[in-house]
Amino acid sequence: xxxxFEFEFFVRGLIAATMVGGLAxxxxxxxxxxxxxxxxxxxxxxxxxxxxxxxxMSINFYVGASIWGxxxxxxxxxxSRRRSISSDAAIGIITTASFALGxxxxxxxxxxxxxxxxxxxxxxxxxxxxxxxxxxxxTGAVLIAVIVGYKxxxxxxxxxxVAASYGVPVRWVxxxxxxxxxxxxxxxxxxxxxxxxxAALVVxxxxxxxxxxxxxxxxxxxxxxGASAGAIGIYLSWFIDVSSGASVVLVASGFFVVSxxxxxxxxxLLAARGRAGVA
Amino acid sequence: xxxxxxxxxxHEPPLVQIRDLAAGYHGTRVIENVSLDIMRNxxxxxxxxxxxxxxTVLRAIVGAADVYAGDxxxxxxxxxxxxPRIGYVPQLEAIDWNFPVTVxxxxxxxxxxxxxxxxxxxxxxxxxxxxxxERLGLDGLANRQIRELSGGQQQRVFLGRAxxxxxxxxxxxxxxxxxxxxxxxxxxxxxxxxxxxGIAILMSTHEIxxxxxxxxxVICMNGRxxxxxxxxxxxxxxxxxxxxxxxxPVTEYRGMTLVAETPHQFGxxxxxxxxxxxxxxxxxxxxxxxxxxxPADD
Numbered sequence: 396x397x398x399x400f401e402f403e404f405f406v407r408g409l410i411a412a413t414m415v416g417g418l419a420x421x422x423x424x425x426x427x428x429x430x431x432x433x434x435x436x437x438x439x440x441x442x443x444x445x446x447x448x449x450x451x452m453s454i455n456f457y458v459g460a461s462i463w464g465x466x467x468x469x470x471x472x473x474x475s476r477r478r479s480i481s482s483d484a485a486i487g488i489i490t491t492a493s494f495a496l497g498x499x500x501x502x503x504x505x506x507x508x509x510x511x512x513x514x515x516x517x518x519x520x521x522x523x524x525x526x527x528x529x530x531x532x533x534t535g536a537v538l539i540a541v542i543v544g545y546k547x548x549x550x551x552x553x554x555x556x557v558a559a560s561y562g563v564p565v566r567w568v569x570x571x572x573x574x575x576x577x578x579x580x581x582x583x584x585x586x587x588x589x590x591x592x593x594a595a596l597v598v599x600x601x602x603x604x605x606x607x608x609x610x611x612x613x614x615x616x617x618x619x620x621g622a623s624a625g626a627i628g629i630y631l632s633w634f635i636d637v638s639s640g641a642s643v644v645l646v647a648s649g650f651f652v653v654s655x656x657x658x659x660x661x662x663x664l665l666a667a668r669g670r671a672g673v674a
Numbered sequence: 675x676x677x678x679x680x681x682x683x684x685h686e687p688p689l690v691q692i693r694d695l696a697a698g699y700h701g702t703r704v705i706e707n708v709s710l711d712i713m714r715n716x717x718x719x720x721x722x723x724x725x726x727x728x729x730t731v732l733r734a735i736v737g738a739a740d741v742y743a744g745d746x747x748x749x750x751x752x753x754x755x756x757x758p759r760i761g762y763v764p765q766l767e768a769i770d771w772n773f774p775v776t777v778x779x780x781x782x783x784x785x786x787x788x789x790x791x792x793x794x795x796x797x798x799x800x801x802x803x804x805x806x807x808e809r810l811g812l813d814g815l816a817n818r819q820i821r822e823l824s825g826g827q828q829q830r831v832f833l834g835r836a837x838x839x840x841x842x843x844x845x846x847x848x849x850x851x852x853x854x855x856x857x858x859x860x861x862x863x864x865x866x867x868x869x870x871x872g873i874a875i876l877m878s879t880h881e882i883x884x885x886x887x888x889x890x891x892v893i894c895m896n897g898r899x900x901x902x903x904x905x906x907x908x909x910x911x912x913x914x915x916x917x918x919x920x921x922x923p924v925t926e927y928r929g930m931t932l933v934a935e936t937p938h939q940f941g942x943x944x945x946x947x948x949x950x951x952x953x954x955x956x957x958x959x960x961x962x963x964x965x966x967x968x969p970a971d972d
């Protein structure tokens with residue numbers, strides 16, 4: 396059972412997945428409450444295009460992909476403010492175009508197909524010490540942003556249109572949110588893969604929501620669920636020999652099934668108690 | 675009828691001045707040529723059919739509508755510069771009731787600008803929120819999720835959020851929509867009490883007899899201001915026909931203006947209507963006589 400811990404790359408992958416799971420769980424609360432579940436999926440695809448461009452232009456992956464992701468997120472927000480284009484359509488257009496650009500560039504440059512397979516599906520073998528530092532820095536930055544911007548983020552998420560009239564700088568909050576979201580997706584790519592990030596963002600807050608109706612508790616519970624899914628998923632991936640991203644998301648999905656069963660049973664029990672009380 | 679607005683001071687400059695305003699959303703003008711003064715102690719209702727621009731007027735004051743022409747001034751300064759203390763209460767139907775926030779968290783949101791550089795709500799803000807909740811009769815519900823409350827309690831929560839911001843003016847978008855008669859009465863009396871404590875109130879409503887007729891000032895509109903004054907001055911058949919496009923006889927009962935609403939006539943082809951809806955508002959300003967052209971297919 397302890398065999399994988401003898402390998403340094405596994406320990407690095409485990410730490411990375413735990414941090415990324417917690418980070419995605421934290422950001423996911425805002426994403427779900429803002430009804431932007433699709434943006435994680437879209438942004439990860441957009442950043443894939445940015446990653447390819449960074450590689451070709453010999454720019455540091457984290458710098459290039461983060462700038463690309465941030466610009467994509469801001470562009471999505473800007474486009475969806477137009478009455479004629481809904482936010483899901485804006486996400487679909489911008490991110491798919493970016494993803495297609497990445498694929499087109501890969502098609503023309505056959506040399507790095509393998510590493511981009513890892514970017515698509517996640518691979519802990521590729522997690523380096525620098526990746527761990529980058530993940531830790533982004534996690535720390537997001538944690539600070541969430542704590543310092545607590546009241547602004549909460550108001551802008553709950554009641555965007557009214558928040559501005561109470562002194563919340565909504566556009567700045569949205570821009571800062573786009574920045575930290577882009578950072579989250581960029582550092583999650585290596586561990587989870589482009590195709591799995593959306594689930595890592597959305598599933599933990601949905602699971603946590605089945606257990607609590609308090610925003611504060613949600614902000615604690617969701618990262619814990621995400622981090623647990625990350626750690627357990629990576630650990631299991633060693634034994635079942637599947638990609639790390641898929642393993643993490645399958646564990647998170649397992650949590651989701653358990654939470655739904657629990658919530659259904661609880662609701663039935665409460666309804667039965669209510670009927671007994673009436674009788 | 676509620677008490678008249680306290681001591682309107684005609685020598686004092688208006689709290690809010692709207693001058694020749696054209697506003698709307700995404701390039702579509704909802705209101706045109708709207709000019710309106712809200713005084714420090716005003717308690718006024720915006721009355722008009724759906725789509726007449728009541729909400730747009732409120733949203734233009736808080737800077738949430740697109741302004742295409744004209745000005746909105748707060749104490750003589752453009753509203754965006756003035757950073758006024760406005761307590762805005764939106765329509766409850768716009769709220770996400772499944773959002774995991776408690777009553778106290780919603781009320782505290784109103785204190786956001788009290789200490790803009792402080793990341794969290796201060797002890798002082800929490801005490802103030804507690805006082806407001808107590809005043810609104812919600813003190814036992816502070817930790818309840820907002821979905822668990824009745825319609826009247828939910829309305830008071832959002833009023834509480836506005837009050838915590840220590841506003842000079844309250845803007846309420848249909849605060850009595852969808853609540854029972856008792857709750858509506860409670861809300862109106864609470865607003866009256868706040869008005870007597872020096873808070874100006876401007877609210878939109880669809881309820882002519884139950885709400886508008888009880889307030890000291892009524893503003894009828896349909897894309898632009900049609901009449902502005904006391905209920906007795908404004909709620910006339912001519913103004914109501916111009917506002918709603920239907921015959922609505924008016925009578926008086928124990929000093930109260932009562933409007934017989936005749937919805938079966940709504941949508942009937944209206945022809946060119948002339949109505950002398952001009953009134954002398956309590957604040958002293960006079961509107962020109964109104965001559966309204968209502969297209970037959972409108």
